[in-house]
Amino acid sequence: MHSSIKQLLMTLAVLGALGSLSACGNLSRGVAPDGHAADTLVWPAPGDTTPMHKGGSFPNVSDMRRVKAGLNKQQLAALVGFPHFSEGVVGVREWNYLFNFRDANNKVSTCQFKVLFDQDKLAQSFYWKPESCAKYQQADALAESAPSSEQFILSSDALFTFDRATVADITDDGKAQLDQLARNLLTHKTRVENIHIMGYTDRLGSDTHNDSLSGRRAYAVMNYLVEQGVPSELIQAEGLGKSDAVKDCTDSERDSLIACLAPNRRVVVLVSLTGIGGDSQRGVN
Structure with a gap:
């Protein structure tokens, strides 16, 4: 019985030593005491991850951005997980990862990420x-990968003949505006997720x-x-009538009132x- 336990302990010790030797071959040499180099x-090798990390992981880009010098190992692991290779977790001063990132065109990039710790086991480089x-x-x-939107405002007075609303009623100027908009959309079609078209009128x-x-x-x-x-399939359209007026007018004379309310007669696209940071608004007149 005692000999069996002793043999088991010796086996575990040998396996541990072999694991340490294997890990040593993957560790950087001469890590500075302050962890900066x-x-x-x-x-x-990317294929040498532990079995549970085979192929790497897809980290949250927002969490990736929060990885900074001064984090302890638990804080780092909370953001991007424990290391993906067999260098160890507690006593080592280096962690290695295999990460995958997907861009706006659905293309996946695979990257290796290395963290060096100082003597206090705080991440430094x-x-x-x-x-x-x-x-x-x-x-x-993060900004490049975040969703964004562009808003195009088209004057209904320029788009359509008076009180008309079919494709045949679109003016030459209106067609020129929409042709340009279509070209813009087709140029960036791989990044277009949705197109929402909203029609508005004035209050008359x-x-x-x-x-x-x-x-x-x-x-x-x-x-x-x-x-x-x-x-x-990318487009949805709806009419919102006189809602969301952008201009309020008090003119009593009808022609003046109609002219004043012109900004409310619009089509918003x-x-x-995805893949462009920030929101923008464009007026097309």
Whole structure:
């Protein structure tokens, strides 16, 4: 009985020693006491991850951005997990990862990430292979990967002849505006997630008429864009009548009032995109 236990303990000790020797071959040499550099950085082969980390992981880019010098091992693990290779966890001063990142075109990039710790086991320096992958740890990478939107505002007075709302009623100037919009959408079609077209009227006339007119104009714009090659499955259109007025007018004379209310007669095209940071608004007149 005692000999069996002794043999088991010896076996575990040998396996532990072999594991340590294997790990040593993957560790960088001459890591500085402050963790800011190493004499030689050693990168493990991507295929040498532990079985549970085979193929790497897809880290949260927002969490990746929060990885900074001064984190202890538990804090680092809470953000990006424990190391993916067999260098160990507690006593070592280096952790290695295999990360995958998906861009706006659905292409996956695989990157190796290395963390060096100081003598107090606080993370101090970070390395990427290839170096271009460092963008995923920077603020700009988050902005580039975040969804964004562009808003195009088109004047209904310029788009359509008076009180009309079919594709045939779109003016030459209106067609020129929509042709340019279609070209923009097709140029960035791999990043377009959704196109929301909203028609609006001014407050003159009945609600029933305004709701119908704004809806028919929104659908006319949608149909025109589809004719130019914009995928119909990306587009939704609706009429919102006199709601969301952008200008309030008190003119009593009808012609002056109609002119004053012109900004409310509009078609808004809201384009949801991936891969471009920030929101923008464009007026097309």
